[in-house]
Amino acid sequence: MRFKKLDLNLLVALDHMLEHRSVTEAAGRMFMSQSAMSNALTRLRTYFDDPLLVQVGRRMELTPRAEALRPAIRDVLVRVEAAIDRGPQFEPDQSDRTFNLLLSDYSLRVLMPTMFRLADDQNATVRFNLRAQEIAPYNQIERGEVDLLIAPEPFVSPDHPSTLLYEDRYVVVAWAKGKYGTGPMDSRAYEAAGHVVMVPPQQAQTVDGRLIAGGGLTRRVEATTFSFASLPYLITGTNRIATVHGRLAALMMNEADLVSYSLPVEAPPLRQMIQWHMLRDGDPGLSWLRDLALASAATLDGIDAMDALN
Known part of the structure; x- marks a missing residue:
């Protein structure tokens, strides 16, 4: 499909190249050959009349035009993905959807076993892709790369919806x-x-x-x-x-x-949050996932974080 003489399939390729700053990595993410991705970059350079990525030493760097294009392209693709995922209803026992969650190994140990158990109780046929938390994890929410972020309150973005999952000390x-x-x-x-x-x-x-x-x-x-x-x-x-x-x-x-x-210092409770992209606020599948996380967190009420203290 073309829009203003641009093959829209090239936008996905460009998004990967701008994110990874590498033709090779972008090709791997899209299961394309490196030569095919290089050809896509050539076509994009011709269309935008700009090199987009340039070699600086051993790294590829973005041109000013590419930097300006990057958030706009990501926003377009997130909106498309949100529209595709948002069906009229969601049945967890009939869906083959994959949910991407970003979390620390602390949340992995404390929360995820219960989430898996509750999903199994519903005979859910969805898949879960658990990804390791990184610095500024809310960036992956912003880019639409994950469905749900589980993180302490200081690491969520004020620009997207979030809610308290549970507290800890x-x-x-x-x-x-x-x-x-x-x-x-x-x-x-x-x-x-x-x-x-x-x-x-x-x-x-x-x-x-x-x-x-x-x-x-x-x-x-x-x-x-x-x-x-x-x-x-x-x-x-x-x-x-x-x-x-x-x-x-x-x-x-x-x-x-x-x-x-x-802890020998006065400290407020740790507030563990869940966050999702604002464009996916009405996604029935994501609503189910949020409810699953909240139901799992509710079972933690029987585990007092201070019970083990001497």
Whole structure:
């Protein structure tokens, strides 16, 4: 199909090339050969009378024209995708739709098993694609790349709808048979202990890191990891401690032989949110997915994040 002499299929190719700044990666995403994608770029350059992507050293960079086109093209494609996905009704036991969710391994461990169970109770035939959270995760909502973002409140966008999923609190965990197995865990002990800390991609600051720094505390970091869920296991058998989500600690207290303490700094609850693109607000399938997440979160009320505290 053409619009003003432009083959509209080329817009999808251009969107991938502008996002990845690579002909090769864009070709892989679209299951095309590199030569076919290069041909698409040649046609686009001719149409827009602009090189669009130029080689700078070892990288491809966007021209000013390409930078200006990028948000407009993404917006058009998101609107088209939203219109296609929005059927008159949604039956989870008759749908083959794939839902893309962006979340941390903390949410993966605490929430997703219940979501899968509740979906199975409805005989849902949908598919779930769980994607690892990254820095500025709301960008993937903005670009329409994920259906649902599950993230702490500071990481959701004010430009798209969101709602509270559940609340949690951070706690300090230690090996029950180690140096800090009997407490107390005051600010002096917290700063003196060796810590295992989760460090997100690109060294982004975590919510607990902000709270600890805001409370005037420092951590003597002896080890870092990419996974929240690994923290309790990495301190087991050692004298190190870790700061983890209370609900995660409650799930792992027995299997990792841990004790837990209140965080030695005043901190508001962690508000875990769900967010979706504003153009998909009326999508029946996405409404079902949101309701599934909220129903799953409601079952967490029986898991008090502070139950395990000594």
